[in-house]
Amino acid sequence: MIVGIDLGTTNSLIAVWKDGGPRLVPNALGSFLTPSVVGIDDDGRVLVGEAARERLQTHPQRTAALFKRHMGSARTSRLADRDYRPEELSALVLRSLKADAEAFLGQEVTEAVITVPAYFSDAQRKATRVAGELAGLKVERLLNEPTAAALAYGLHEGGSETQFLVFDLGGGTFDVSILEMFEGVMEVRASAGDNMLGGEDFTGLIVELAFSKGLPEKARHDAAFMQRLTARVEEAKRELGSQASTSFDVQWENHHATVSLDTDAFEKLCQPLLEKLWRPIERALRDARIRAADLNNVVLAGGATRMPMIRNLATRMFARFPVIGLNPDEVVALGAAVQAGLKMKDKALDETVMTDVCPYTLGTEIIKRLDNGRHADGFYAPIIQRNTVVPVSRVQRFYPVSPEQTSIRIEVYQGESRLVQDNIKLGSVSVAIQPGPRHSDGVDVRFTYDVNGLLEVEVSVVATGETRRVIIESGDAHMSPKEIAARLEALSALKIHPRDTLENRTLLARAERMYEQLLGDMREHVGQMILRFEQILATQDNQLIARDAERFRQALVAIESDSYFAPEPAP
Numbered sequence: 001m002i003v004g005i006d007l008g009t010t011n012s013l014i015a016v017w018k019d020g021g022p023r024l025v026p027n028a029l030g031s032f033l034t035p036s037v038v039g040i041d042d043d044g045r046v047l048v049g050e051a052a053r054e055r056l057q058t059h060p061q062r063t064a065a066l067f068k069r070h071m072g073s074a075r076t077s078r079l080a081d082r083d084y085r086p087e088e089l090s091a092l093v094l095r096s097l098k099a100d101a102e103a104f105l106g107q108e109v110t111e112a113v114i115t116v117p118a119y120f121s122d123a124q125r126k127a128t129r130v131a132g133e134l135a136g137l138k139v140e141r142l143l144n145e146p147t148a149a150a151l152a153y154g155l156h157e158g159g160s161e162t163q164f165l166v167f168d169l170g171g172g173t174f175d176v177s178i179l180e181m182f183e184g185v186m187e188v189r190a191s192a193g194d195n196m197l198g199g200e201d202f203t204g205l206i207v208e209l210a211f212s213k214g215l216p217e218k219a220r221h222d223a224a225f226m227q228r229l230t231a232r233v234e235e236a237k238r239e240l241g242s243q244a245s246t247s248f249d250v251q252w253e254n255h256h257a258t259v260s261l262d263t264d265a266f267e268k269l270c271q272p273l274l275e276k277l278w279r280p281i282e283r284a285l286r287d288a289r290i291r292a293a294d295l296n297n298v299v300l301a302g303g304a305t306r307m308p309m310i311r312n313l314a315t316r317m318f319a320r321f322p323v324i325g326l327n328p329d330e331v332v333a334l335g336a337a338v339q340a341g342l343k344m345k346d347k348a349l350d351e352t353v354m355t356d357v358c359p360y361t362l363g364t365e366i367i368k369r370l371d372n373g374r375h376a377d378g379f380y381a382p383i384i385q386r387n388t389v390v391p392v393s394r395v396q397r398f399y400p401v402s403p404e405q406t407s408i409r410i411e412v413y414q415g416e417s418r419l420v421q422d423n424i425k426l427g428s429v430s431v432a433i434q435p436g437p438r439h440s441d442g443v444d445v446r447f448t449y450d451v452n453g454l455l456e457v458e459v460s461v462v463a464t465g466e467t468r469r470v471i472i473e474s475g476d477a478h479m480s481p482k483e484i485a486a487r488l489e490a491l492s493a494l495k496i497h498p499r500d501t502l503e504n505r506t507l508l509a510r511a512e513r514m515y516e517q518l519l520g521d522m523r524e525h526v527g528q529m530i531l532r533f534e535q536i537l538a539t540q541d542n543q544l545i546a547r548d549a550e551r552f553r554q555a556l557v558a559i560e561s562d563s564y565f566a567p568e569p570a571p
């Protein structure tokens, strides 16, 4: 069985191809969204998902989030007494999702299709593969997120020739892709994006509005307050999706602010963000050489496209209604499951072939001869152009600059700038060239970029046929097979909370977070409830635990909704 996984920055989802269609798999708490958060609890066991997310504030030294942003880099996070690479933290999330799917399907899961942002570099893709491997999953395919969204909507089943745009606004990133379906082949024609623009920026504007209404700057340093404020603002943002206006009160020490916002004022506030959406769209259309009017469909993905102002904007931009119907935060996972179905050669999907594009230009450094006869180095020679359909293989010939030269070094870069210093260096490979009559025949440099976004560089000396081949992986960030094996062993030794205890761990983590946020009698009351629930857990009487857990949960919900944003009782 191959599963489809959306390994997200804030949330991850897993789906399977079942009974002829994609199905989302619920986690141990019954939710389709598993927060991409990992923690180590006080007795050294790993917690993943909602329970870990609740502990972000109460146990920051033992909890990690947003590690997808560091995939492909060597940056580690310290949790309890050990450093974790982003691949390992992602692997723990993947493992938890795998366990959910195994419980749901009643069978072992060993293979997966995992989605990645279209802008992910080679190193980031490689790290995602390693994460899968560390979780005990063979990664059948890395699938670009926009392609997954299109698959979820079954656009690959559409008529003859269709072109569509995927508009994906998530929590922290904006991704635009143009896809084309032609004679049963789905192709990503272009992708562009802004990885500093997402739903969180809209939340941020309302937070700033609250500060402008009378909160002092020093309140920003109160982490518990900021978390509460952000949670309330998030709620207000969502309310503005279904009602014309919203209003809430905020209290910090003796400062008080009332925030009132209607949909028009919110849209006006967000104007600068809405304007930033244009550029990546224009660039993607230009790269794909398609006019907005020629698009057959516009697909929305990412939780932030639930905002009516985004839907209206997309409708205005493209002069057509976007296709909706699926939850935008679920479409990527559903599409990954469609791709998994495709891999399993399910009949319903037999016909479709998929292709993607290489999101960046890939090239090498060259030396140029100037008009005055001198040489200058540092110039970029693109070999594979951005948005070329993959798999692609391109060869270009390069010549030695001087007759004394005994080797040629090919430096591999990714990026769009004219000078290599402004691009990202991916690696290098050298070959020896022999002095003699054929010295100046030069070398053929072949770049091959595959569907998983891995780049192979092959350099062959024209005169001798001698060939050097490397798979490019970015510098220090890369883990050697030996290191992967060692990390695999270390991860296997970690104790993980069993699935069936996760619900109770989540309740306790939530209560502890509330204990930190509340003051006075309420705080004392929550403290007593925690103690009582811990004692009930110690009885190991499952019936008693289940009954009390429900009571505990309801009490927490009641306290949270009552005291949420009422001024705090004086100590």
Ligand code: AMP
Pocket: 008, 010, 011, 169, 170, 171, 172, 198, 199, 200, 203, 234, 237, 238, 241, 301, 302, 303, 304, 305, 306, 307, 328, 329
């Ligand atoms: P994603 O990464 O796709 O899960 O998107 C997460 C982003 O979507 C966050 O910034 C959320 O605030 C935002 N989001 C989710 N649901 C809604 C909603 N109903 N209204 C407005 N924004 C939402």
